[in-house]
Structure formats: structure tokens, C-alpha cells
Amino acid sequence: MGKVVAVLAGLSMMLTGVGTAYADDAAGDASVVKSQASQSQTATADAQAAQSQSDAAKAQTQAQSDAKADQNAKESAKTPAPAAADQKQAAPKAQAKAAAADGAQISKVVAPATALKYGARYTHADESAAFKVTLTGLTPGKAYGVMSSMNYNGDLPAIGQTTGAYDYNSSVFTASASTQTIDVFYRGFYKPSSTVQFALVAGDKVNVDDWGDKSVNGTVVDTSDDVQVKVLDLVDGNLVTLDSQSVEDVGEHTVGLKAHYTIDPKIAGSVTKICYSTTVTRVFTVNGTFDPSIWATSGIRSAWDCVTGAISDEDPEIANIFTVNNLIASVTGANSQTAMGQWFNHGYILTAEEGKPIPASGEITNVVPGLLAGTKYGNWGYSPEEGEDIDGMGAADVIYTVAESQTTQPDPASLMYSGIVLTFDDGSMLVPDIGGPGVQPNALKTVEDFTTKPATNGPVASADLTDANKNGVEGADGNKANAGSVYRLYIDSLKESATCKALVEKGSYCYWTGYIYSTPKQLASPDGKSSAVRVDKDGKAYVEFNIPADTVNGDHKIALYDNDGKLLGWTPVTVAEGQEPTPQPEKPSAEDVYALQSAIKTAESKKQADYTAASWSTFAAALKAAQDVAAKSDATKAEVTAATAKLAEASKNLVKAGSTTPTKPDKPTKPTTPNKPDKDNDKNQQKLPITGSSVLVIAFVAIALVAAGVSVVVYRRRNA
Structure with missing residues (x-):
């Protein structure tokens, strides 16, 4: 689904690298000065510090450094402390000595000015949310990782232990200079302590797996002292509320939504953006056999962050995210079943004016585009597993549930809801959901059912279907159809079919409407209200419609229209096995x-x-x-x-x-x-x-x- 599956894309982006490395020739002011493990390294650091200290301060610093060095030497001689459950056994004494001789160390750590927000997402956070970790004694070309207790479940490994650092909770990089400053972000996975520690891991190379995730396996060569931070818990309590939501304006392809929001005063001052986001999931038909062995993407109902997968409304390719396509393939990877429908997100962002904070409450609107004309949207047709709360079902769950039901009922499910997303002054975001780390259930609200207006351009009168606008539409079987059956129309010669065929290759479809004449009557399709354009084994594009069983025997016309009601072309069709024409009353002589x-x-x-x-x-x-x-x-x-x-x-x-x-x-x-x-x-x-x-x-x-x-x-x- 590409940009459509914003929820899945957001999850993937949460697993990207968390650190950025900078070459740094001169270290700035340090909030934490790390005492070194070896006496020679300590002497160098003390000599530099002595230039700006009094003799008494220098003597005091030297004494403290000597004591710390002695303590480190004693710890190295002891049996290493046991590693965490996912760590390898502690390194032997010789390995610990080799690690100490590496020379790489954490010289200082500068904490961000903003608080660590438990429950927020830091995927799109800017540099102001990062810890600046300065490293010295690095070997250019060698792999390193900076681990942090705020992203680690348990105690960090001690110096000399072997471990692995992974870029979803650490900063992994290849050194380009002997001194570098690394950005390390809080990831929001665990509730952090008010004190944070760091560990430096040295290895041979950076490993990259099949998903592009990086890691380094090596030995802990240095650790930092505690860094004091502020912590803000965004999980406890309802900090943002979507007080009301109503459908204000319905068009052919759009719906206007209006809502009122409220933000808790304790966080309102640090909010710089509000996103009013809406998720649209609608299943038109399900065909084929469900595969119980497939992997199902499951997730709680969550607001879209309005960043992941977002494109501009002016982008000429924006229509692609609104096309009808096979939703099951994107969620489960199944090829034996199809579920034709739409799944996308759209949001409106309200940004604080310069020098003015975002209002703590107020009205906000969102116009959702990409809807189909004459089509019902809202919330219906999905059921949770026994014991589950239906409000907790996300879009992927609804698609999976409908696929599993193998229903042949038209329009089996629709899920449409909105949420209020907050962006803070450090770029982190509070993205409300039903039961995850950003749980804010009052910030989510369903959209009441509505039906878009029918397309205004079509259908034309029967007399307007002329030889000049046939445009190469051809009926199957010599233009002969049976009432009560599915009938195929080949549209390969239409210029619009080239665009549709390209979309089919990407897993999407154009969505066309059919009418049967003399009096235009809209036809249903195996895909739902209209038909998706497909390509047969010979490379010819086609659409399919149901010929109603009550169609009168004889000659008819079938015309095709796009989603805007524009006439694409038509073909004559002779219908058999339908009803006999109704006898006409006798005219007077x-x-x-x-x-x-x-x-x-x-x-x-x-x-x-x-x-x-x-x-x-x-x-x-x-x-x-x-x-x-x-x-x-x-x-x-x-x-x-x-x-x-x-x-x-x-x-x-x-x-x-x-x-x-x-x-x-x-x-x-x-x-x-x-x-x-x-x-x-x-x-x-x-x-x-x-x-x-x-x-x-x-x-x-x-x-x-x-x-x-x-x-x-x-x-x-x-x-x-």
C-alpha cells in the first residue's frame, strides 16, 4: 500500500538508528566529566584540567582520579559481574585488560534541556532532544556503539563485558575521527530514571541485517557517571481530549470534519503543533480462501502521526494513496485471497504562531479527500475476538478479521476515526492510542456514518452515447451477455487504461463505474459498487459488472465512467435469459x-x-x-x-x-x-x-x- 499503510510505516521508522555521529576536534563544556580507567589516561586528563584550576583543586582532582583508577584496577582483578539476561558471559581478565588498553572513552555527556517524556515518540525528534556524548581515543575505521540505561531493560553491562549494541536502542557507528560527539536519543520504550548512564562498546565492524538494522558486537570499554535529567510521564492520565467531532460538509470525494480539543495545562506550554488526523479503512468485497498460516499484522487503534508516509495535497501522485486495492496482501501477504478496499490517513496540522503558544483548547477542522463518490463511510461490520474491546481494534485487525470471515457480503466493514496528535518543542510527539505506550483513549473518536454525494458529471443520456465516444470499449463473447451473470468489458484501447495497468503492477487499481441503458441504471460489480481495472494473462485491461437478473432481453448499451463521473467509453450489448419485455398497452385508433x-x-x-x-x-x-x-x-x-x-x-x-x-x-x-x-x-x-x-x-x-x-x-x- 506504500504511503497508505502509515501505521505500519510508523512502526518501522521507530526501529531506525537512534544516534548521529559528528567529528569533533575540541570538546565543549561538559555536564559530566568521566574519570578514566587507566592511570596514564587519567594523568593526561588531569594535566589538561590543571591549567584552569588552583593548586588545591588540582591536588584534590588528582587524589580522586588516583582513587578511581585504583578502584578500577581492583574491579578488573575480580570476577566480572554477571551480565543481563540477554548478555554474553563476562570477559576474562586478559580481555578486560585489552579493553582498557583500547583508549576509547566517554569524556563528557550533555543532557538535553527538555524533559524525557515517557509515552512520547522520538522518531521525528530534533537534535534538541538528544544527549550529546563526546568520545575520545577512538580508532578511525573501528565500530562503536553507545548504550544508554534509559533505553535498556536492566543494568548496563560493566567494563570488560562482551555485549551487542543495536541501533533501535543505541547509537551504532564507524569512527571517522579520534574525537567525535554522538547524538543519543531517548526512544520511549521504558520509563526512565532521573539518572542516566552510558556505556561505550568497541567492536570490529558494523553489522547490517536484511532489514537494514545496524549493530555492533564487542566489549564495553568505558562507562559514564550518572547524568541527571527531568522525566515527564505522558502515560498516566488523559492529557489530551477530543471533546467532540461532527461531519460538517460532505462532497463527492471529500468530507469535512470539525472537532473540539483540550490539552492538559501541565504540557500545553511545550506543545508547538497539533495534528487532527483521520484514518479511513473500508472493505468493499472479500473473495478467495483465507490462509490460516499467514502472519497477521495486529495493532491497537492509534492516531496517525501526520508525518510518517505524509505527502503534500498538491503532489500529483497523491491520488495513488486513495486508490482501491487488495488490502489483505499488504496486511498478511496472502495471495489466495483478495479484499478490495481503501486504507489511508489524512491530517490537518495547526502550528503555533511565533511567540505564541498553541491554545490549550479550541476548534479544529480537517477535510479528508480521496473518498469515492456515492459511497457510504463510517463504522460497521467488524467484530473483536472474544473478550476483546472493539474500540481497541486497529485498521490491520479489521482487515484481518474480515479476511478470516471469508464473507461474500458486499461492504462488509468500515472503520473511520480521528485523533489529536501533539508535537512538543523538542520534536517528540504524543500519538494517542487505545492501549500502547501513548495511551490516551479520550483523544480518539469515531466518525459518524455518512454517504458521499454522487458524481455530478454522469451518467449521460442514451442519445449522447455516439460512435464518436465509444473509445474502443469491447464487450466479451461477441458483445453478448446473460442476465444474472458477471460480464467482462475489455478497455485496453482506452488511454486511461495505461495508467491503470501501471497501478495494477504496484498492487493498486483504478475504480470505474458502469451503467446499463436505455435508461441509465448503475451496475454493481464483484468488487462492490464499482469495478477495479485488472489485466488478464494476455496483458489486456478489463472491468467486470453484474448484469441484473431482471434485465429485459434485447439490445442495450453499457457505458463506463471514472470516479469523477467522466464518460470513458461504451459498447452495445445484447442481453439474453432475462425478462421478456413488458407488453405495451394498445394505442387508440x-x-x-x-x-x-x-x-x-x-x-x-x-x-x-x-x-x-x-x-x-x-x-x-x-x-x-x-x-x-x-x-x-x-x-x-x-x-x-x-x-x-x-x-x-x-x-x-x-x-x-x-x-x-x-x-x-x-x-x-x-x-x-x-x-x-x-x-x-x-x-x-x-x-x-x-x-x-x-x-x-x-x-x-x-x-x-x-x-x-x-x-x-x-x-x-x-x-x-
Whole structure:
């Protein structure tokens, strides 16, 4: 997943080197001056110190140095102290003497001005957080390591012991000068004491393993006196809180989040940055068989640090981290199963203005890009193991759990939450999580469910799918598809497919939407709502969609759109084994329409004053209904004949005013002949719309004209 798997990348970066070596010709002021192990080394150091001390101070220093040298000599003659559980057995006396003769020593240590923050991450800390350890007597080209009690579980090994120094908790380097100053950082693995000691390990070479981690195996040649430091515990108590979070604005590919945060006053003054970070994990589909032997990446729910794997929103490659891809492969390394989905992080950083501290509380916003149009996001569909807290599940756990379930249900899981990350004045960071060293559960909050807006650019009308915008899309099997089956469309000739094929090689996919016409209806896919672009064994790119079982048999079109709703291309498809077309209602004949119009004309000539109120009410309703049917462009034969009959019945039942019996029905208006058009009748017909019904009338008149013409011809022949 590259930049997407920020949580895993962050863990990897925590295991990088912890020290930086500098060539140093002249040592600065020391906060700790280390007494030397050999008398000759002590004499040299004392001689240098004597230039700036009084005779009395010099004598006192010499006495202390002699006493320390004697003590070291006695300790060397004794059996070495037992090493820690992971250390080798102590070196013999001869090896200890050889180590002392190396000449390398810790001459001074300068502690950082800031406190050691237990629970913070120092992966991105700057030099102000480092202990400056000055070393003298180094042999250029030889390997060394500087160990520290603040990063070590137990007592440091004593002088003369063999041990290994590793760059995840020590500074490992190859000497480039006889005097160098090394940066040694606190790593945050253990809660440190207020006193810190250092040990110098000398070896033959720096070893590098398959993961790039460095180490040196050798002998401890010197140790330092205690260095006093300040310690701040960030684990105990809720020091940062995400008080509220709401979805403020939903777009096609974005969502706007708004939150309120609070920082404990005891740390607020040293905070220089606040990151409002959001993690998005969404699984669309799971296919294939789960492999129980795979290694599962497991981790607690944690905020993203907004640094690891971060790229600029203006970066042209930013879209790559938002693409849909196989999440299982990145988490477990399985090749027998796929889980199509998205997993990425995005954050907004609030930086303190110069000379002003970060507010201890306030509003903060974050706009999360890279979402799919018309898609639901939020929190659903994942379950913890028995006895576990669901809030403790991280993104990797959710992906693994869904993969293990082997569900075929579409949209099986979604996990979307935010956190508040603090950066301190020394570059260390408090990255909240549920149960790790930076535990701050109140700084994490889930995002309520929401659905992005559908793409505004598509789909186009069926008439807009022309030969000019087919763009080489080809249907499989001779453009023949079966309803209720998965159908493949080859898109290798589309220029967009070249970009998609390159992403497939990197384990990512383009994500395209399909619509079936005549009326555009969005198609689902085995991948979920839309289809990922893939490449077959012959190197041809394709997408796949489900043809609905209720699709009507016959000719259709399938059009493809990108995630922005842009039309990519289309192809004709003939669908079989679907539903038979729905029978269309019978249309009225010209005679039917003419009969209705005649009945309406006759009815409209009547006057309300001539009839009783009761009979006129029924008649008026029938007339209105008939007029409505006549005005419809898609009126059926049944509607026209029914309206005509009801109007005739209402006319027959009209009762003259002052009478109790219905009037005799009026004679139907005699149809006018084409040779003598009735102006009133023609005017009445013009009231009807030029629609399907009126077209039939015109056809009827045309037939009448032809008939009339034939009659004239026959008449003339008989009189010839």
C-alpha cells in the first residue's frame, strides 16, 4: 500500500538508528566529566584540567582520579559481574585488560534541556532532544556503539563485558575521527530514571541485517557517571481530549470534519503543533480462501502521526494513496485471497504562531479527500475476538478479521476515526492510542456514518452515447451477455487504461463505474459498487459488472465512467435469459380519438342552466375526465373508449330543468367530409395537442382523402 499503510510505516521508522555521529576536534563544556580507567589516561586528563584550576583543586582532582583508577584496577582483578539476561558471559581478565588498553572513552555527556517524556515518540525528534556524548581515543575505521540505561531493560553491562549494541536502542557507528560527539536519543520504550548512564562498546565492524538494522558486537570499554535529567510521564492520565467531532460538509470525494480539543495545562506550554488526523479503512468485497498460516499484522487503534508516509495535497501522485486495492496482501501477504478496499490517513496540522503558544483548547477542522463518490463511510461490520474491546481494534485487525470471515457480503466493514496528535518543542510527539505506550483513549473518536454525494458529471443520456465516444470499449463473447451473470468489458484501447495497468503492477487499481441503458441504471460489480481495472494473462485491461437478473432481453448499451463521473467509453450489448419485455398497452385508433373529440364537442355546447344541478354535476365530472384523457399524449385505447362511454352516459342522464326525466340523447355530430370542412369542428380539434392521439386523427383524415379521390375517379369512368 506504500504511503497508505502509515501505521505500519510508523512502526518501522521507530526501529531506525537512534544516534548521529559528528567529528569533533575540541570538546565543549561538559555536564559530566568521566574519570578514566587507566592511570596514564587519567594523568593526561588531569594535566589538561590543571591549567584552569588552583593548586588545591588540582591536588584534590588528582587524589580522586588516583582513587578511581585504583578502584578500577581492583574491579578488573575480580570476577566480572554477571551480565543481563540477554548478555554474553563476562570477559576474562586478559580481555578486560585489552579493553582498557583500547583508549576509547566517554569524556563528557550533555543532557538535553527538555524533559524525557515517557509515552512520547522520538522518531521525528530534533537534535534538541538528544544527549550529546563526546568520545575520545577512538580508532578511525573501528565500530562503536553507545548504550544508554534509559533505553535498556536492566543494568548496563560493566567494563570488560562482551555485549551487542543495536541501533533501535543505541547509537551504532564507524569512527571517522579520534574525537567525535554522538547524538543519543531517548526512544520511549521504558520509563526512565532521573539518572542516566552510558556505556561505550568497541567492536570490529558494523553489522547490517536484511532489514537494514545496524549493530555492533564487542566489549564495553568505558562507562559514564550518572547524568541527571527531568522525566515527564505522558502515560498516566488523559492529557489530551477530543471533546467532540461532527461531519460538517460532505462532497463527492471529500468530507469535512470539525472537532473540539483540550490539552492538559501541565504540557500545553511545550506543545508547538497539533495534528487532527483521520484514518479511513473500508472493505468493499472479500473473495478467495483465507490462509490460516499467514502472519497477521495486529495493532491497537492509534492516531496517525501526520508525518510518517505524509505527502503534500498538491503532489500529483497523491491520488495513488486513495486508490482501491487488495488490502489483505499488504496486511498478511496472502495471495489466495483478495479484499478490495481503501486504507489511508489524512491530517490537518495547526502550528503555533511565533511567540505564541498553541491554545490549550479550541476548534479544529480537517477535510479528508480521496473518498469515492456515492459511497457510504463510517463504522460497521467488524467484530473483536472474544473478550476483546472493539474500540481497541486497529485498521490491520479489521482487515484481518474480515479476511478470516471469508464473507461474500458486499461492504462488509468500515472503520473511520480521528485523533489529536501533539508535537512538543523538542520534536517528540504524543500519538494517542487505545492501549500502547501513548495511551490516551479520550483523544480518539469515531466518525459518524455518512454517504458521499454522487458524481455530478454522469451518467449521460442514451442519445449522447455516439460512435464518436465509444473509445474502443469491447464487450466479451461477441458483445453478448446473460442476465444474472458477471460480464467482462475489455478497455485496453482506452488511454486511461495505461495508467491503470501501471497501478495494477504496484498492487493498486483504478475504480470505474458502469451503467446499463436505455435508461441509465448503475451496475454493481464483484468488487462492490464499482469495478477495479485488472489485466488478464494476455496483458489486456478489463472491468467486470453484474448484469441484473431482471434485465429485459434485447439490445442495450453499457457505458463506463471514472470516479469523477467522466464518460470513458461504451459498447452495445445484447442481453439474453432475462425478462421478456413488458407488453405495451394498445394505442387508440383514429376512430377512437375522433369519437372522443366529437363527444367532447357536443358536451361543451350544452348550458348548465338548462339542466338540474344534480344531473349536471355528474355530467360536468365526466366531461372534465374526457378532456383530461384527450389532452394526454400517451392515452391508451382503453382510456379513450372508457372516457367516451362515460361522457355519453352522463349526457344521456341529464335532466332538463323543471323535469324529472332524463332528456333524449342528442344525435351525434355528423362527421364533416374532407370536401366541406366544418370550421367549428376544425377549431375544436386544434385545442388538442399535436401528440400521438392527434397524429392518429391526421392519419385518419389522410385515409379519407385518399378514399375520396378514388370515388371521383370511379365516377368519371362510369360517365365517360
